[in-house]
Amino acid sequence: MFKYYTMMVDYMLSTQKNDLIPEKWYNVVPDLPEQLPPPLDNEKNKSSIELLNSILPREVLKQEFTFQRFLKIPDEVREIYEQTGRPTPLVRARGLEKYLDYSGKILYKYEGATITGSHKINTAVPQAIYAANEGVEKVVTETGAGQWGTATSVAASFAGIKAKVFMVRISYQQKPLRKKIMQLYGGEVSPSPSDETEFGRSMLKQNPDHPGSLGIGIGEAVEYALDHNLRYLVGSVFNSVLTHQSIIGLETEKQLEIMGTEPDVLIGCVGGGSNFGGFSFPLMKKFKDVEVIASTAAEVPKFTKGEYKYDYVDTARILPSVKMFSLGADFMPEKIYAGGLRYHGAAPSLSMLVNTGRIKTVDENQESVIDALKIFSRTQGIVAAPESGHAIATAIDYIRRHKDEKKTVVVNVSGHGLLDMSIFRDEQ
Amino acid sequence: MNSPSTILYFTSSFPDHKTLYGFIEKVDPEVVKYVEVGFPSSDPRYDGPEIRETHEIAEKNFHNGHLEQYAEILGKKGVRTYLLTYYRDLARQSSDFIPHLGDSGFSGVIVPDLLVDYSSIAADVIGEIQDSIDFIPFFNPATPDGVIERISGMTESWIYYGLQPATGIHIPYDLEEVSRRILDLLPGREVNFGFGIRSMDQIGKIMDLGSKGVAIGTLLVPMVRENRLQDFVALQRQIGEVQDHVKG
Numbered sequence: 001m002f003k004y005y006t007m008m009v010d011y012m013l014s015t016q017k018n019d020l021i022p023e024k025w026y027n028v029v030p031d032l033p034e035q036l037p038p039p040l041d042n043e044k045n046k047s048s049i050e051l052l053n054s055i056l057p058r059e060v061l062k063q064e065f066t067f068q069r070f071l072k073i074p075d076e077v078r079e080i081y082e083q084t085g086r087p088t089p090l091v092r093a094r095g096l097e098k099y100l101d102y103s104g105k106i107l108y109k110y111e112g113a114t115i116t117g118s119h120k121i122n123t124a125v126p127q128a129i130y131a132a133n134e135g136v137e138k139v140v141t142e143t144g145a146g147q148w149g150t151a152t153s154v155a156a157s158f159a160g161i162k163a164k165v166f167m168v169r170i171s172y173q174q175k176p177l178r179k180k181i182m183q184l185y186g187g188e189v190s191p192s193p194s195d196e197t198e199f200g201r202s203m204l205k206q207n208p209d210h211p212g213s214l215g216i217g218i219g220e221a222v223e224y225a226l227d228h229n230l231r232y233l234v235g236s237v238f239n240s241v242l243t244h245q246s247i248i249g250l251e252t253e254k255q256l257e258i259m260g261t262e263p264d265v266l267i268g269c270v271g272g273g274s275n276f277g278g279f280s281f282p283l284m285k286k287f288k289d290v291e292v293i294a295s296t297a298a299e300v301p302k303f304t305k306g307e308y309k310y311d312y313v314d315t316a317r318i319l320p321s322v323k324m325f326s327l328g329a330d331f332m333p334e335k336i337y338a339g340g341l342r343y344h345g346a347a348p349s350l351s352m353l354v355n356t357g358r359i360k361t362v363d364e365n366q367e368s369v370i371d372a373l374k375i376f377s378r379t380q381g382i383v384a385a386p387e388s389g390h391a392i393a394t395a396i397d398y399i400r401r402h403k404d405e406k407k408t409v410v411v412n413v414s415g416h417g418l419l420d421m422s423i424f425r426d427e428q
Numbered sequence: 429m430n431s432p433s434t435i436l437y438f439t440s441s442f443p444d445h446k447t448l449y450g451f452i453e454k455v456d457p458e459v460v461k462y463v464e465v466g467f468p469s470s471d472p473r474y475d476g477p478e479i480r481e482t483h484e485i486a487e488k489n490f491h492n493g494h495l496e497q498y499a500e501i502l503g504k505k506g507v508r509t510y511l512l513t514y515y516r517d518l519a520r521q522s523s524d525f526i527p528h529l530g531d532s533g534f535s536g537v538i539v540p541d542l543l544v545d546y547s548s549i550a551a552d553v554i555g556e557i558q559d560s561i562d563f564i565p566f567f568n569p570a571t572p573d574g575v576i577e578r579i580s581g582m583t584e585s586w587i588y589y590g591l592q593p594a595t596g597i598h599i600p601y602d603l604e605e606v607s608r609r610i611l612d613l614l615p616g617r618e619v620n621f622g623f624g625i626r627s628m629d630q631i632g633k634i635m636d637l638g639s640k641g642v643a644i645g646t647l648l649v650p651m652v653r654e655n656r657l658q659d660f661v662a663l664q665r666q667i668g669e670v671q672d673h674v675k676g
Binding site for chain 2: 036052
């Protein structure tokens with residue numbers, strides 16, 4: 001066994017590490033058990049699907065509807081992936097195993113090791129490159145907690161273009177450091193709702209102190225992109241984003257192979273579903289019987305209390321509706337630390353696999369998440385993001401309930417939480 | 429040598445029965461192999477805005493007897509008629525609706541939402557339809573390989589492959605890749621392509637790639653709406669020239 005870890009370290013430290021970065025992304029759509037319900041127009045006499053042509057980079061749109069199982073990662077994207085810290089490590093959590101007195105294996109894929117501290121950079125880079133290759137000078141997006149806006153800002157900077165980010169107003173006020181990082185990367189940040197779009201102005205008219213929401217931010221960013229002929233970058237939910245994020249699972253697959261280990265259980269957290277899908281889908285293809293668990297916030301119980309139905313992606317109802325588990329586009333979640341999990345829906349492919357029962361789901365409340373984050377920081381030295389804390393909490397609970405089964409549990413830790421320390425404000 | 433053919437789509441009773449009947453009368457059997465007739469729906473969700481609008485108008489004008497008349501006149505020309513209906517609407521019809529379609533001269537049924545929204549009962553529905561007439565599987569790029577293989581194996585008819593997620597829209601795609609995928613998955617099977625086909629150039633390319641036929645729908649809507657019969661005749665002639673060119 002020691003030999004495998006020596007090999008692993010060699011891979012991580014030598015130039016061979018690039019061999020772990022896959023040459024192709026994986027698209028789950030052709031391997032789904034049922035046909036993925038297509039997006040629907042929201043209005044009878046207008047095509048919001050057609051509208052995507054005006055706002056998404058052409059290549060992203062093509063990838064959104066492709067049947068291709070594997071899509072080549074452009075060389076320039078692979079080169080930037082290397083600059084962003086890929087491959088990210090797959091680490092055996094020996095400290096946690098010891099703490100839980102577990103005789104099986106716990107492994108975690110650490111996306112917090114990227115330059116922006118989360119998985120979001122994996123899709124921001126190709127989207128920004130595709131946009132720049134089309135000749136646009138600026139991309140626009142929204143951000144909730146700030147991770148996606150950060151990734152977009154730096155990806156745009158790498159691509160030699162500008163980024164405009166509509167940041168949910170409450171986060172804009174409460175997370176000044178996030179705003180600063182985006183600005184440092186060259187991003188232009190506006191609080192949302194803003195007075196820069198018609199939709200934002202209508203929200204501010206209703207409530208001048210509107211705290212904003214991710215759905216409103218999406219609406220503003222899309223309107224801004226349309227009005228200024230820019231390209232809109234998508235942070236989650238869309239198939240193309242999950243395809244880009246498959247780099248997480250594909251790397252993990254190679255790393256497991258080097259370790260000589262096969263996973264029994266995969267666990268990740270779900271906001272819109274991109275880190276979870278990107279991590280689990282390639283591994284589900286390889287390991288047909290692997291148990292897969294999606295961990296969501298109890299305060300946003302989309303899988304347990306939501307409905308599998310066509311629903312709006314954004315509050316402004318500009319983008320096409322998709323079939324997904326949803327709490328309703330107007331759902332206003334409680335203020336929880338895991339801002340990335342506050343979205344009302346989940347990616348269609350993931351929703352389908354939950355609906356068919358292939359993927360199980362667990363809701364974690366904030367209290368158990370804080371406990372899990374503390375345990376993880378003390379046993380592994382990693383301060384994980386509050387979103388990732390859900391996956392860790394689910395893993396700890398799973399291991400406690402299956403203590404004698406000696407399973408190999410692989411957890412995706414989607415980001416670090418070094419900019420979310422306020423979660424521990426009341427902790428001793 | 430490939431002998432491509434053309435499939436035309438009309439929504440039944442749009443803009444009214446008399447006008448559409450005039451178009452059906454002008455269908456050129458030298459060019460057109462099949463005609464799909466759309467059963468008016470209150471929720472044609474997988475159609476684009478133009479076809480959706482035809483449903484809205486057609487619903488007001490529709491009578492089951494119209495279907496029989498279209499099939500009769502097309503049958504005399506040697507052109508096969510297929511009904512395109514959403515399952516939601518099909519399920520509301522009486523139990524003898526499908527057998528009666530067969531008796532009226534319809535060759536088959538296309539149900540675009542069956543595999544998407546009713547996958548759990550799809551096998552039973554297909555079996556029931558095939559007791560009377562052909563079931564035409566409808567696939568698109570989002571249909572998983574496993575579903576294509578399973579459903580194709582249950583049927584012997586031709587296959588309808590949509591190139592786009594809805595009719596009349598333009599999501600970018602690589603035509604060669606998309607068509608090659610389905611032709612490779614189902615070698616030897618008659619595959620006809622549709623959804624979002626708008627130009628002669630596109631029609632020619634699709635036929636060149638080995639498609640047995642190309643379905644045209646949205647392109648016809650303004651002609652039918654405005655009763656431009658001469659334009660329709662001219663369009664068929666143009667398509668015929670493209671077909672002849674491909675035949676070599």
